[in-house]
Amino acid sequence: MERRDFIATLGAAAAASAVPLRAASAAPASGRITLLHTNDTHSHIEPFGPGNGTLTGRGGVARRATLIKQLRAATGASLLLDAGDTFQGTPYFNLYKGRLDYRLMRMMGYDATTLGNHDFDNGVDMLVAAMESMEAMNHPNAPFAFINCNFDFKGAPHLAKRMRPYMVREFPGVKVGITGVGVAFAGLVSPQNHVGVGWRDPYESLRPVVKHLRETEKVDLVVVLSHLGYQMDGAYDDLRLPAHVPGVDAVIGGHTHTFLDVPTRLPQALGETLVFQVGFGGVNLGRMDFAVTRGEVRASGGTSMPVES
Amino acid sequence: MRSLFIVPLLATLAAAQAPAKVKAGLVQSIPVDGSIPDDPVMAAYLAPYAAKIKASFGQPLVKAPLGLFRGRPGEENLLGYWVADTMRAAAAKAIGMPVAFAFTNSGGLRANLRRGQLKVEDIYEVMPFENEVVIIELTGAEVIQVVREGLLHRGGEPCSGVLVKVSGTPENPILTVTWADGKPIDPTALVHVATTDYLYGGGDSIPTLRKGRNLVRTGLTLRQVMLDRCAALDKAGKELLPPAPGRYQVPPEFREAIREKKLSL
Ligand SMILES: [Zn+2]
Numbered sequence: 169m170e171r172r173d174f175i176a177t178l179g180a181a182a183a184a185s186a187v188p189l190r191a192a193s194a195a196p197a198s199g200r201i202t203l204l205h206t207n208d209t210h211s212h213i214e215p216f217g218p219g220n221g222t223l224t225g226r227g228g229v230a231r232r233a234t235l236i237k238q239l240r241a242a243t244g245a246s247l248l249l250d251a252g253d254t255f256q257g258t259p260y261f262n263l264y265k266g267r268l269d270y271r272l273m274r275m276m277g278y279d280a281t282t283l284g285n286h287d288f289d290n291g292v293d294m295l296v297a298a299m300e301s302m303e304a305m306n307h308p309n310a311p312f313a314f315i316n317c318n319f320d321f322k323g324a325p326h327l328a329k330r331m332r333p334y335m336v337r338e339f340p341g342v343k344v345g346i347t348g349v350g351v352a353f354a355g356l357v358s359p360q361n362h363v364g365v366g367w368r369d370p371y372e373s374l375r376p377v378v379k380h381l382r383e384t385e386k387v388d389l390v391v392v393l394s395h396l397g398y399q400m401d402g403a404y405d406d407l408r409l410p411a412h413v414p415g416v417d418a419v420i421g422g423h424t425h426t427f428l429d430v431p432t433r434l435p436q437a438l439g440e441t442l443v444f445q446v447g448f449g450g451v452n453l454g455r456m457d458f459a460v461t462r463g464e465v466r467a468s469g470g471t472s473m474p475v476e477s
Numbered sequence: 478m479r480s481l482f483i484v485p486l487l488a489t490l491a492a493a494q495a496p497a498k499v500k501a502g503l504v505q506s507i508p509v510d511g512s513i514p515d516d517p518v519m520a521a522y523l524a525p526y527a528a529k530i531k532a533s534f535g536q537p538l539v540k541a542p543l544g545l546f547r548g549r550p551g552e553e554n555l556l557g558y559w560v561a562d563t564m565r566a567a568a569a570k571a572i573g574m575p576v577a578f579a580f581t582n583s584g585g586l587r588a589n590l591r592r593g594q595l596k597v598e599d600i601y602e603v604m605p606f607e608n609e610v611v612i613i614e615l616t617g618a619e620v621i622q623v624v625r626e627g628l629l630h631r632g633g634e635p636c637s638g639v640l641v642k643v644s645g646t647p648e649n650p651i652l653t654v655t656w657a658d659g660k661p662i663d664p665t666a667l668v669h670v671a672t673t674d675y676l677y678g679g680g681d682s683i684p685t686l687r688k689g690r691n692l693v694r695t696g697l698t699l700r701q702v703m704l705d706r707c708a709a710l711d712k713a714g715k716e717l718l719p720p721a722p723g724r725y726q727v728p729p730e731f732r733e734a735i736r737e738k739k740l741s742l
Contacts, residue, residue, distance in 0.1 A: 200502070213523065213526075213527075214527065215511075225510065225511055226508065226509060226510050226511075227509050228509065228515070229519060229523065230515035230516050230519040230520040230523060231509050231510070231511075231513040231514070231515055231516070232509050232513075233515075233516035233518075233519040234513050234514055234515065234516040235507065235509060235513050237516065239507075256605050256606070257587065257602075257605055258598075258601070258602065258605070259530050259533070259534045259597075259598050259601045259602075260526070260530060261605065262601055262605065263529065263530060263533065264526065268526055272519070272522075272523075275518075275519060275522065276519070289606065289607070290607065354679070355679065355680055355681055355682045356680070357680075358674065358675050358678040358679070358680055359678060359679070360678070388497035388499065389497070389499055417499050427506070428506060429505070429506050430504050430505065430506070431501075431504050433501075439499065440501075442501055442504065444504070444506075446506045447506075450509060451508065451509055451510075452506045452507060452508055452509060453506075453507045453509055454505075454506055454507075455503065455504065455505050455506075455507060456501060456504045457501065457502035457503045457504065458499055458500065458501055458502065459499070459500045459502055460497045460498070460499055460500075461497065461498040461500075462497045462498075
């Protein structure tokens with residue numbers, strides 16, 4: 169058991185160097201991970217001003233940074249994720265064109281985001297310019313990843329080389345696969361703003377990616393960053409996703425600015441999917457903790473590791 | 478090291494196929510509020526950006542003693558009416574000809590205008606998008622169809638130049654659209670219509686706008702014409718006041734039927 173775990177740990181070169189050998193013999197085939205997340209932050213860099221009802225005085229990037237630091241210090245293994253629509257909503261976007269938003273996300277330590285419809289509001293070239301600005305900054309945090317598996321970027325090569333369909337991150341005892349899906353452009357993004365980017369069925373796009381993550385990458389946890397919306401009139405939304413795409417553990421959602429206090433739990437063919445979304449404008453930070461128990465421990469009837477707050 | 482790699486690999490295979498058991502622990506939405514102090518590094522990094530925003534966007538614009546509001550469900554969107562009126566006037570000025578009708582989408586108006594002294598940033602919050610005012614030609618019948626599509630899509634979208642009434646019963650509704658002065662609309666007459674490049678391009682599902690002929694791009698963003706209008710009012714010593722209600726008369730039972738997608742107009 170320990171040796172198998174050791175091999176799994178070696179799967180990612182970065183993780184192997186980060187995990188001391190002691191962990192190889194001591195670590196059980198289990199681990200825990202905290203997902204911290206936002207959605208639809210919409211350039212709300214400052215807290216909401218007066219006249220915004222219950223949102224007045226809430227949000228603000230400088231506070232979010234503090235909260236993230238505190239939580240990450242307390243929880244150990246964690247990922248900081250976002251479900252898109254970083255752009256558009258305050259003068260900060262009009263003046264700084266999304267560049268500042270992405271730079272601040274890197275400073276806060278985001279690991280990955282996906283693209284929402286509003287991230288195309290200034291067109292593909294401006295989106296790429298904002299990504300470049302974030303990548304070019306001098307900061308100890310690595311640039312974060314842009315993840316989507318249902319857009320076809322073939323006609324937009326500069327954007328294509330910055331996007332990936334999925335990402336795998338390994339922590340002691342937990343291997344996490346992250347993918348992302350976006351809402352259809354029709355009626356939401358004017359054609360000249362998504363030149364070269366096509367949209368495909370998100371469920372059909374997700375299925376092979378989730379299968380690859382589970383069967384080839386052998387991840388323990390599959391996370392989808394979704395900008396489909398929590399509940400929509402059409403065929404695609406986060407509530408319907410688990411029935412169409414089994415094997416997803418968590419959907420970090422956006423687009424509908426839905427305020428949920430806790431995730432919606434939906435049964436699916438391979439277990440359960442937690443669908444979460446935390447409003448908009450950075451007024452909340454979502455948190456989902458997962459405990460993962462692998463292989464033999466499970467077979468011998470072991471219980472899953474408790475997750476303390 | 479080498480033996481560690483090779484020996485357990487086969488033995489591992491079977492166990493590895495057993496999927497991991499995943500259990501969710503603590504799950505919560507954590508408010509980001511004033512109880513959390515600013516991160517000092519982040520605050521210092523942001524300060525010059527915020528100062529620049531304040532300098533450009535904190536400029537006083539015009540007084541709006543009553544405010545302009547989008548209205549709760551069932552109420553008229555007076556802010557939308559003002560935007561449509563402003564758009565229509567700016568379009569007429571741009572082409573030097575009358576513009577009979579203006580149409581915009583409520584979804585594009587992202588905030589209300591609060592009561593009191595308005596600042597440049599308030600207009601940015603209402604209209605953050607870079608949408609351009611465009612002018613097209615539509616027939617009278619197409620104008621009515623645009624109104625109908627707006628009604629069915631969102632319960633009535635902000636417009637200028639017409640009066641809209643729904644009567645009869647939800648099973649047999651009657652849609653009446655006239656010009657703002659009550660005169661009937663000639664279905665065959667071509668008129669100038671102001672809208673945004675976004676809606677003309679197919680945004681927000683008002684398909685008939687795409688039939689527009691002789692497109693004129695004004696080069697003015699919708700936001701700019703709103704800013705210009707506010708500045709002009711202030712310069713003339715006037716206040717910004719909401720337009721009168723009454724453009725849409727849609728009784729509650731029809732609104733209900735529209736929400737439930739049961740109404741056919
Ligand atoms: Zn969105």
